[in-house]
Amino acid sequence: MEKIMKGFPLSHVIGFVFSLILTFGAAGIALKTDLSFKVIMWIIGSLAIMQAGIQLFMFMHLREGEDGKTNVLNILYGVFMAVVIVAGSIWVLSSGHAH
Amino acid sequence: MSANVDTTLPLEYQTEQNRLNILGFWIFLGAEIILFATLFGVYGVLYERYAGGPTHKDIFVIKDVMIQTLLLLTSSFTMGLAIFEMRLHNLKRLITWLIITLVLGAGFLFMEINEFIHYVHEGATMQTSAFLSSLFVLLGTHGAHVTLGIGWAIMVIIQLAKRGLTPVTARKTFIIGLYWHFLDVVWIFIFTFVYLKGLVG
Structure with missing residues (x-):
């Protein structure tokens, strides 16, 4: 809201690209690596929290x-x-x- | 409509009533977090109680889960674009993105219903084990929210088409947008702590 929007939704596109990277990253780490269950859960849990943050701040404009x-x-x-x-x-x- | 209209703000924030409704909806979302937390808690406790029935690895199909995830993720993005266009006062583009969002949401729902049918054919019903009871309740509650959201958004689209962009219709559109993004947030945690966790362990 602070910046007057121009024609291109840059922050949405960035948020979407990051969401995709985090989703495929989490799937890749969970299914294609030999790390221990605990390590995998910590990593993909952190990725999930990051992705939730993207939704809240970049899509829902929580602080607006x-x-x-x-x-x-x-x-x-x-x-x-x-x-x-x-x-x-x-x-x-x-x-x-x-x- | 409330008196003090501030036209420097986007339409949905212009009246006191609108600001209060949006604040109220955020508080509702706080309550929704608690609702889903209880269901995640139940699932987290019961997820290995198979009672001799199928386990995660017997029933989860990762390809279908990825498709569902991409559909919902993309629909959250297109909902964001809808609100973006609303703030540029492009009614036509707003409605177009809303419809695209709903098509993606319906695709997600179609996949989820097929998923449930697949599970039942594998002998994995709600009554089979504590694991499956908690799984169906968690997924079903999310799916019910998506279903409700689709019906709700259709009504908002009808109002937008009839009345155009006003502070009231803009506020309603903004709030369904918040709701839709929230459903994607819940799905991220289902994806991670139900599907990926089930296929790792």
């Missing part, structure tokens, strides 16, 4: 408008809760009873 800061805090809180729910559930339910 007078509520931009509120949006960022809201989504960060959502992500924090998501991590607590997912990691917490797996931790409690799959490691607790095994010991």
Whole structure:
């Protein structure tokens, strides 16, 4: 919004190209390498977070408008809760009873 | 319509009502993150409980998953282009990109329905194992969101065609755009933590 748009959607095209690279990169690392399961999950998990960032900042313009800061805090809180729910559930339910 | 109209902003931000609706939709998306987090949590706990039934490697077809991913990824891009054209006040191009987005979304849905049919033919139903129950619920909830999004976007397109670009129709278009990008964000995590993870381990 800050820059007056000209005829070419440059940031969208860049975002799309990066998304494609990250998608094929993740698939290639997961399916074509001999790295350990843990290493692969850390790498492709990071790639997924990067790609989500591209969507949020380059396509959804998360920081745009007078509520931009509120949006960022809201989504960060959502992500924090998501991590607590997912990691917490797996931790409690799959490691607790095994010991 | 609300009084203080700021014409220096893009149409969808011009009225106080619009700004509040967009803020409200972001808060809704925060709640959607939690919804999908619970389903990812359930899947993360149960994903190896096969109960003697098929495993990931028995049923996942990576080629079809890649096609679904590319369809949804491209549709998110074309939705971005639609909003880009909206801000240039090109109504025709806006509607064209929206329709292209919906065709890609429908293609994704077609692939997903075929995927489910393929699974059931392989003996992998919702009742087979905890792994498959959690898988179908996670994928199905995402697919239901895509279905809803297609219906919603069709109604927005009809309004755009009838009323043209106004602060109200621009706001509605912008919000369906946010929704559509969000569905792609969810899919990125399904792609990574369901399909790729299942085929690695």
